[in-house]
Amino acid sequence: MSEHQVFNTPRLEVPDRSLSRARMKVDRAAWASRYFRNFNRKAVLEIAESIAEAGYNRAGEFAELAVSETGYGVVEHKKLKNQLCTYELLNYYRDLDLVTPRVDAARQIIELAKPAGVVFALAPATNPVATVYYKAMLAVLSRNAIVISPHPAAKKTSVLAAQHLAAAAEAAGAPSGLIQCVEEPSIPLVQDIMASDRINVIIATGGTAMVRAAYSSGNPALGVGPGNAVAYVDPSANVAATAKCLVDSKSFDNSVLCTNESVVITLEKNRGNLERALRSAGAHICNEIDTDKLRNYLFGGEGFTLEAIGKSARWIAEQAGVRVSPATKVLVPVVATPGQDDLLFHEKLCPVLTLTAAVDFEQAVTFAKHTTRRGAGHSAAFHGDNSNRLVDFSQKMPVYRVVVNAPCSQGAAGFATHLPPTFTIGTGFAGRSSVGENVGPQHLVHWTRIAYAKDSKVNLESIDLSDVTTSGNPTAEVQSRKSVTEPVDSGVRDELRRLILEELQNLKGDAQ
């Protein structure tokens, strides 16, 4: 060693505390769940109402934060999505009672609701706030506690949104720790928590790798993977209305929803019509050169060009070197024949919608089927009035939602159709998932079924089930309306007590 040594290595490796903190959050959630799992319906709805209101009030603010943190999407559209995950979501499920015991006198069965316990939820960067809102609402309605792990690119906004809802829930009587969010997410952290025996179910929304990891974790998981939606435009469709749907859907939040149309296919004879209609609806139809430029820009590197996710059509056009009018909402590259190998048929979370045309309906369906394999189990759209073809298309497509004459992004997610509003689209067996529906609170509850012998004739109505639920938090201590930090200085409290006593004594004096 020399006499004077300068050390370049860091003096001290401070161990990562985020994993340990996340584990503590899970334990805290388990405590919250212990109390919350017995709340009655009234108490549950009060909390749900409270987070809906809180979420609604700051939907716009969080939308702005999300866009500025992640660079994805459009503030106005995000605000709308956030709002949809408050009252709209609550109203949809308001009458679905997942709390009160169910009595089926005819079948001599009583069912008791048993919430999962601690839900571990992953949220994507593309819809951070809406997903937090949505999953928190699902947890509350099903009487579960939830720990959300946001995408690292959206962690600040997600944490704020979750804290905001948590405070609202607690103000309405929820135990503390019911809604929590990991501050410093990372892949090892997520893997550790997913594999932990302290959580009861995972709701994974995200990329294929993450979803597969959720399923391999050893814990029950509701995993939902990517989509690659195809819209089929039948010659029977009203092209003007269809084009408007497509452009609206594809430009909505710059197309970051996985339910967004990725490819639109029609029949050769209808292509000209559709192109014209799309153009009037605000789309830029690319010529061959523009199409090549877009393909190069979006898929020229390794895989999809990530910086394009959630960006506007104009921004992408500029990057790709395509000249478009300032009013352009969607870019439409055209691939003349529906081959499988064109990269433009892959999923694109940006307002780029590939148009192609088939010689006949059969070819269109075959192509749609293959394209959808890349986002299997997801969604598709059908435009037109021919119900025979609609049924045929739906029967053959490996998807669990076919949205008819509506924008696919809002339609499949339940906002422009009567499907359950969701940010977790079950991709079912076709997508190697355990749920094929839009995920809702009912997926987070199992029921204990008390089943009598077939020939028994017990009067089930006379059985007292009132002890199964409580009217809310049984004790003041866990009720965290009180601040978690320092209690009121007891010096102050003593002083107050003294003042009150004095006051009382004065009153007595007056009376005498």
Next chain:
Amino acid sequence: MQKAAEYWNPGKVSFWTEAGTPMVIDRREGYFLYDMSGKRLIDLHLNGGTYNFGHRHPELVEVLKSGLDYFDMGNHWFPSVARAAFAEQLVNTAPHTKYAIFGAGGAEAVEIALKTARYATKRKKIVSIIKGYHGHSGLSVATGDERFSKIFLADQPDDFLQIPFNDADALESVLKGRDVAAFIIETIPATYGFPMPNDGYLKACQDLCHKYGTKFISDEVQTGLMRTGVMWGWQGYGLKPDIFVCGKGLGGGIYPISACLVTEECGQWLVEDGAAHISTAGGSELGCLVGHHVIEMLQRPEVISNIKFVTEYFAQSMKEMMARHSDFFVGVRQRGVVLGLEFDHPEGAVAVSRALYENGVWAIFSSLDKSVLQFKPGVVLDVDTCQEIIDRFDAAMPRARQILKSGRRVA
């Protein structure tokens, strides 16, 4: 066992054998201990809060391990980054204090506290409560029960006075002479079985001390570190002790460290002669590193919330247990995760401790009041383990009853 009796401590070995809890701890992890045969015990003794976060908490172990790549104990003569940072952090938890002085164990911190009070007042006498416990070194042992001082001829009845707990008048009568340097008291006397201070008692004591120029010292060795629901027990009673000491869990159960915090006025000796108290192992840098992390962990919202849940859970379930076993389980003393369970028999807690041990739970009776069981759950206990503790507790009660009955007949 034989070797332990032969070479280590025959008294302790035979005591635990007779008590029916001949435990030799092998592995330890979280809130679990395993004896040499592999039998698992849930630890509710925690050595008075030393294992507040459980045994070998992974985060703390990692801190210590990585600390070893850079630090050692350090040179106690010189300033150091670790000591300065830790002292600042501690003082921030108690803003009315000014300096943190480090030791290696609780008794040493008490020693520093008593010396500081003597320095600040230029008086010699120390008052403590009967059945208080402040450690076993020279000055600290003199404040405690005579069982521990007489045997070593360490009792100093002239300078060390003892008064009954929860009796402010008794305190006033000894302070009146204005020759007492300090009154030292555990915020909740642990070894006495956690009897709760009466409303206003501690505040009255502090006021009396100030009235007569005596320093008020809080021993927070068992009540500090969030165990009563706040960082320091005195905070919950609206006190501002002139001096307070903490130890045990401060080192996370993996590296011994203790601290004595003093106000600016009391700490003037540090200005006059900083080397007046010196300790090679006191405030070792590794200890400071671990201690710093312990305090940081205790301040996390997750931990604070967990403590509330554990507190509430045991408040609730002990009420139920008491109702179910009211024939001899007669009272619960609780503040935060510090609990004393009262049994209707002078040796009741010894029997319950043994019955719990047989049922896989380790909780120790109070040395100075064997009718009270010390029941000290950790701050990050999870809901399942808490439930299991109560289930085992319930199962152990009939056995405790049986032990007591047979004991009574023998007696």
